[in-house]
Amino acid sequence: MDRIIAILLAIILSACSSEDVETANFGSDYYKSDYQLVNATHLELDFYMANAALDGDEREPFKDKYKVAHITQEQASQQISHEHNAGRKVSFYVHAPYADKTGYRETHKVKRDRHYLWLAWMSGEALSHSLFDRYESNREGYIRVRLFATDTALQANNSGQTMALTIGKASEFISVDQCNGGLQVNGTAINLCDASFGRSYLLVVSAEGRVSLALQ
Template sequence: MTTALLIACGGGSSDSPEPTIVSMDDISVRKIGIDLVNIANEPVDFYIRENGDSNPLFDDGNQVSSNPNYDNQYHGISWTSAAPMRIDIGIQDTNSQTIQTEVNDVVLNDTEKLWAIAWQDGGELTLSTDVELPAPLEDKYRIRVFSIADTWVQIISTFVSTSEVKKGTFSPHMTIENCSGELYLGANPTDICDLDIGKSYLLIVNGEDLLLAAEEK
């Protein structure tokens, strides 16, 4: 049901403007977004439902995308309750539709966005999630790293910094001044000159090589 407020302006003069009608739906609507990323080396279907929904998570009505490998798709959700949104996210292999995994009761507040990454961990289909944390800096590259294998990330710039990133985890932010010659994944130099300076990115890597870069925003 839509509730409307009538907001009158001015006094009783015949020249007074007409009342403005403001919908409560416009005032209270809240939105979140989920970036659905597949690096599992096979097609994957993503499912999302509101936590507490009695329908099975992997019901056809909860499927929100079917992603080929190395694909990133976006899914938005709107609601009007003052409470945060609680969702369950699942993935299923597209071909056999027999392999499933899920993450339950993910809590997101208004305007927040989430990474949901499908990947293979020792041959097992795996799902990892984390809230997006954009932190752009003018004239610099701002990155976080998600790795599917244990790795060391080194930045050789004005200062040298080295960070360990465990498989299946999201690193803290790192700052890079030049797109070439500063970032190393393990022992491998990694070029990010295809990215836009002044923006914030998640780099998805296999430990030594960059698989996919997506903007956090």
């Protein structure tokens, strides 16, 4: 009888891929994290996430089974949860299915039980994306914004206080007390009158001004 059971178990395991075994959910959310996906481009985008194998080998993330979201320009943002494995290495890939743009891929080692922001943006005519921690910084009576620059040599001015921005990086939160004209980027007034005072946002900016605004 033991021999029969052993043979049956071997058959069952051989029918499962190594990926099925390593990512099987045994009732625990231990390796899950939340992601806010933001499309700050003029394109419709597909987002893909593929866990690396436990031995560290990266999987090609371009397959349909790894697609986690399709986000239009109008939709702009979507929330998902993703379960990585014990190796914590994930390949992130963004692709514009209806445009002649090369997809962009990055690999990150993520942490469990975190809140991430995965931002797709345009670097000139090239598609790019960035992953960083997402958090709120609400303050009564102010619109709180982190600025993300998609161009070089950008400088923000908030009610007389200046701050140099770094392309591809999110700044610390700043407090804006006037929704139109209180914040400027390279001399261009940024209209935030569709935002709510007392809430916090990611503000994506270019040399032309505001690109997108995402609630945190």
